[in-house]
Amino acid sequence: MKYLCLVYLDENRLDELPDAECVAYDRSIRNSGQCIASEALQSVHTATTVRIRNDTLVVTDGPFAETKEQLAGFYMIEASDLNEAIQVAAKIPPARVGSIEVRPIRPIRETVAAAEAQQQVQQAQ
Secondary structure: OOOEEEEEOOOHHHOOOOHHHHHHHHHHHHHHOEEEEEEEOOOOHHEEEEEOOOEEEEEEEEEOOOOEEEEEEEEEEEOOOOHHHHHHHHHHHHHHHHHEEEEEOOOOHHHHHHHHHHHHHHHHO
């Protein structure tokens, strides 16, 4: 099962984590085969939020919400279950100064593809 590990931390504490340690962990999890994708994000000050309200595009500088911790990066991982995903997330270096939100991926593409395939089978009968 796929899980997204969202890395949150106070950007002011980012310098407490050596880049080399984070890169070493990233290399390790990629080599294990559990990491599907991972990236660090630029500062929250570079964020832009996009909304559509009443069919009008609204673009706002900055993140969606003001919080003490900001989204700093992510790991898309493969794990057998939530417990394994939590164990992987606990090793992500920023967990020591921030938090890692672990969320299962909703397999929307697979669900839609299966429904479309079923519909084609029914139409062919």
